Amino acid sequence: MALSIEEIKKLITSSIPDATIEIKDLVGDNNHYSAKITSQIFNGKSKIEQHKLVYKSLQGKMGNELHALSITTEGK
Amino acid sequence: MDTKEKLKEIINSNDVCLFMKGVPEAPQCGFSMSVSNILKHLNINFKGINVLEDESIRMGIKEYSDWPTIPQLYIKGEFVGGCDIVKEMFEKGELKSLLIDKNLI
Numbered sequence: 198m199a200l201s202i203e204e205i206k207k208l209i210t211s212s213i214p215d216a217t218i219e220i221k222d223l224v225g226d227n228n229h230y231s232a233k234i235t236s237q238i239f240n241g242k243s244k245i246e247q248h249k250l251v252y253k254s255l256q257g258k259m260g261n262e263l264h265a266l267s268i269t270t271e272g273k
Numbered sequence: 274m275d276t277k278e279k280l281k282e283i284i285n286s287n288d289v290c291l292f293m294k295g296v297p298e299a300p301q302c303g304f305s306m307s308v309s310n311i312l313k314h315l316n317i318n319f320k321g322i323n324v325l326e327d328e329s330i331r332m333g334i335k336e337y338s339d340w341p342t343i344p345q346l347y348i349k350g351e352f353v354g355g356c357d358i359v360k361e362m363f364e365k366g367e368l369k370s371l372l373i374d375k376n377l378i
Contacts, residue, residue, distance in 0.1 A: 260341035
């Protein structure tokens with residue numbers, strides 16, 4: 198089952214409240230997204246740690262219901 | 274040998290290894306293809322491990338790296354990242370610098 202943009206945003210915001218999130222549905226199939234996420238919690242962290250925080254916010258859905266979400270993270 | 278030992282062995286005996294879906298000559302997923310193409314573009318010899326051939330490796334590497342997706346790139350025993358990070362590093366020239374630092378270019 199695919200996740201909607203709103204559901205993804207909600208999940209990310211619930212664990213990263215200050216996140217600014219831009220999500221694009223890349224091919225219009227509710228299954229291939231790209232997300233740009235900016236948050237203060239990324240400051241001073243490695244890219245791997247930053248992406249892990251996003252994956253954690255998605256509560257195990259990444260790699261399962263959510264097949265394709267490419268992530269770009271940035272501190273602010 | 275349990276899966277974790279097996280993974281350690283693969284990662285430590287290859288300078289550059291890419292856990293991927295499919296093989297470098299015929300990737301079976303766009304993300305795996307991207308990373309494989311980047312490494313080819315940089316003329317890097319790498320070991321491609323097809324996770325589709327072995328479910329224990331497929332699940333095991335996700336746990337080993339604490340990373341939920343494939344592909345996963347390891348350089349000199351260190352986890353570098355998945356497709357997004359590798360692409361970003363490549364675009365910024367950081368991947369090449371890392372490979373130069375590790376004497377692989």
